[in-house]
Amino acid sequence: MSAFFRKRKLRYPLIALLVLGMAAAIMILLWSEWAAGIFTLLFLLAFTAAWVTEKKVYEETEKHIETLSYRMKKVGEEALLEMPIGILLVNEYFGIEWANPYMTSALEYDTLIGESLFALSDDFQVFVKSEDQQETTIALGERKYRVYYKADDRLLYLFDITEQVEIESLYYADRSVLGILFIDNYDELAQGMDDQTRSNINSVVTSLINKWGSDQGVFVKRVASDRFMAVFNESILEKLELSKFAILDDIREVTSKDNVALTLSIGVGAGSASLVELGSLAQSGLDLVLGRGGDQVAIKHPSGKVKFYGGKTNPVEKRTRVRARVISHALRDLIQESDQVFIMGHKMPDMDSIGAAVGVAKMAAMNKVKGRIILDFDEYDRSVMRLMEEIESDPELFAQFITPEEALAEMTENSLLVIVDTHKPSMVIDERVLQRMERVVLIDHHRRGEEFITNTMLVYMEPYASSTAELVTELIEYQPKHEKLSMLEATAMLAGIIVDTKSFTLRTGARTFEAASYLRLNGADTVLVQRILKEDLETYVERAKIVQTVEFVGTGIAIAKGEPDRLYSPVLIAQTADILLTMKDVNASFVVAERTESTIGISARSLGEVNVQVIMENLGGGGHLTNAATQMSNTTIEKAIEQLKAVIMEDTEGGTTE
Numbered sequence: 001m002s003a004f005f006r007k008r009k010l011r012y013p014l015i016a017l018l019v020l021g022m023a024a025a026i027m028i029l030l031w032s033e034w035a036a037g038i039f040t041l042l043f044l045l046a047f048t049a050a051w052v053t054e055k056k057v058y059e060e061t062e063k064h065i066e067t068l069s070y071r072m073k074k075v076g077e078e079a080l081l082e083m084p085i086g087i088l089l090v091n092e093y094f095g096i097e098w099a100n101p102y103m104t105s106a107l108e109y110d111t112l113i114g115e116s117l118f119a120l121s122d123d124f125q126v127f128v129k130s131e132d133q134q135e136t137t138i139a140l141g142e143r144k145y146r147v148y149y150k151a152d153d154r155l156l157y158l159f160d161i162t163e164q165v166e167i168e169s170l171y172y173a174d175r176s177v178l179g180i181l182f183i184d185n186y187d188e189l190a191q192g193m194d195d196q197t198r199s200n201i202n203s204v205v206t207s208l209i210n211k212w213g214s215d216q217g218v219f220v221k222r223v224a225s226d227r228f229m230a231v232f233n234e235s236i237l238e239k240l241e242l243s244k245f246a247i248l249d250d251i252r253e254v255t256s257k258d259n260v261a262l263t264l265s266i267g268v269g270a271g272s273a274s275l276v277e278l279g280s281l282a283q284s285g286l287d288l289v290l291g292r293g294g295d296q297v298a299i300k301h302p303s304g305k306v307k308f309y310g311g312k313t314n315p316v317e318k319r320t321r322v323r324a325r326v327i328s329h330a331l332r333d334l335i336q337e338s339d340q341v342f343i344m345g346h347k348m349p350d351m352d353s354i355g356a357a358v359g360v361a362k363m364a365a366m367n368k369v370k371g372r373i374i375l376d377f378d379e380y381d382r383s384v385m386r387l388m389e390e391i392e393s394d395p396e397l398f399a400q401f402i403t404p405e406e407a408l409a410e411m412t413e414n415s416l417l418v419i420v421d422t423h424k425p426s427m428v429i430d431e432r433v434l435q436r437m438e439r440v441v442l443i444d445h446h447r448r449g450e451e452f453i454t455n456t457m458l459v460y461m462e463p464y465a466s467s468t469a470e471l472v473t474e475l476i477e478y479q480p481k482h483e484k485l486s487m488l489e490a491t492a493m494l495a496g497i498i499v500d501t502k503s504f505t506l507r508t509g510a511r512t513f514e515a516a517s518y519l520r521l522n523g524a525d526t527v528l529v530q531r532i533l534k535e536d537l538e539t540y541v542e543r544a545k546i547v548q549t550v551e552f553v554g555t556g557i558a559i560a561k562g563e564p565d566r567l568y569s570p571v572l573i574a575q576t577a578d579i580l581l582t583m584k585d586v587n588a589s590f591v592v593a594e595r596t597e598s599t600i601g602i603s604a605r606s607l608g609e610v611n612v613q614v615i616m617e618n619l620g621g622g623g624h625l626t627n628a629a630t631q632m633s634n635t636t637i638e639k640a641i642e643q644l645k646a647v648i649m650e651d652t653e654g655g656t657t658e
Helices: 002-007 011-031 033-082 101-106 123-128 162-173 186-190 195-216 234-242 247-256 275-291 322-336 351-366 382-392 404-410 431-436 468-476 487-500 510-521 526-533 537-547 570-581 612-617 637-652
Strands: 085-090 096-099 135-140 143-150 155-160 176-184 219-224 227-233 263-269 296-300 306-310 340-344 370-374 416-420 440-444 458-461 557-561 588-596 599-606 627-633
Touching (some): 085 101, 123 135, 123 143, 143 162, 162 234, 176 234, 195 219, 195 234, 195 247, 247 263, 275 306, 322 351, 340 351, 340 404, 351 382, 382 526, 440 468, 468 487, 537 557, 537 570, 570 599, 588 637, 599 612
Parallel strands (some): 416 440, 557 588
Antiparallel strands (some): 085 155, 176 227
16 A cells, blocks of 8 residues: 555545544544544545545556557657658668658658668768757758757758748848949040030940840939949849849940940849848948959848959059049158058068058158068068168168067057058068057059958059059159159169069050159169069079979960979969960969968969959959969868869859859
8 A cells, every 4th residue: 555655646635534534533532432433433434435536546547647658659650650750760880770751752762771871962971970060951852851960869850841941042032132333434434525425325335234124124223424223132133143244244345346445343232131231232342343443243241251243354544643642642641640650561572562662661751751661581582582682782771671570569659551562451461560550551453352451541452553563653753852762762663563564564554654654764773673583594494394284274274283292482483374374375374383381372364364363262362353363271282273173164164153
């Protein structure tokens, strides 16, 4: 009975009844034996009735539990075998030991037992071997499943979410997208047109854009003489990406027939449900495109991810120097408000970086402010080494060069930092200097990339320019003439222009020659430039060995590579790419070689038909339409070439990202 009481919750009333009955019997016994006998009889009858009732309840409960247990077991078996949930048991080698009928029929197998889990999908291999991931989505056949994995039991649950994914796809495909279309150089070109020509050009451009919008399902509205607004959705955007925004080519080709260099720039905001945010993203994308020289499309998402399309033409050279004069005066005011000016270029500085830095230091001197050029004396190539040897012969000029540590010790709140020949924080000689400085000016001639130095007081980026040295030369012309350029300063700046233009053969405009003429008038020594740029026989032979490895990808695209486990200077890699470009039937050249023990460098050159900037950006680099480069970490030359070939094929054969 005690065991029974321990098992049943209803034992408590019986125990209480028994205790109360015994207590009452004792009390009555003390009072009257006759009454005690009657009470004991009645109590035994009541207790017996309670016992019978309790036993009946217990038996019914046990029977109910057995029935419920059976039903639960049956339901569990039916759920395991018949519910539309896939269940897989695998062994330690990820072979399938058991699969429920639903999973077998869904995959149209006679039996899954004995099959490798990885044979169903390669995605399983990454998922089950990941320590952090608890669930994922995997496509099996035409269906998509959300997969949960219990590593301890080697058990996988698969839930069919195909319909959910389709609904999500429809939702995302129908999300709004905003675009801003901007006609490059419209105002400048329109100033030189008569009313009839301007009207004809307006009509042609408007007609082309409206027809494009009608054909693609895009609502387009002209909001200014050089600006249109476009409204469409994500599914239309996907189609436009597949066509790589052919409207860019249409505008360029049609207007060129009338000898008008009009191009189109488009900023697109996508990936957000907020129209306000979409508008902001579209404007930001347009600003990014204009900073890269125009004739492109930038699709920007809230995450900061940007896709670029187009960019098949070189930036149009500005005909006037109004902007240069305005920037020069603004920079003069900033210099005069500073106690000293620090100038910093990019890592492994080249001639253009050093020449531009020397020019900015001269601008500081023209305004009676000390200029200091930040340089890592352990990191520059051979050609810069020759230039630095010449600079060392001028103690006054060489004294302006300091190390990053010295700059960090000398800078104050009133100091000014001028970044030249780069706009990427990760590319500057020392990021600590950039982070410490609150007053920053940026001067660069590269097309703007996603990574950009923010919180600048003044930005002067002109992608049409041949070099940063050219831009700095124009700025110097509008500075106070307290001091003149020395022969060595002018020579250093001219060397920067000559190197970046490949002796005035690439990206050379009228203003490039004007800048070179100004430097020549101020004593630039062309013979000294040639002496600085001379190369030794060993370099020539090394370059020839790389050229011997050339292979062609597609039509006119040449790829050469350096020897494994051998380090090459960036200048040698770049020079080899330049030489390949001069050869017959080569429209674009890429040279891949080891820069450091953990870094592979790629130098890219083009005659303009292939946008090497976009190709290098897809590999983490950047540059110009015809001149770009990148560095890839923790890889090999062969793997880097495989990635390069994949990006080239995607770019030249209609991939989705450019």
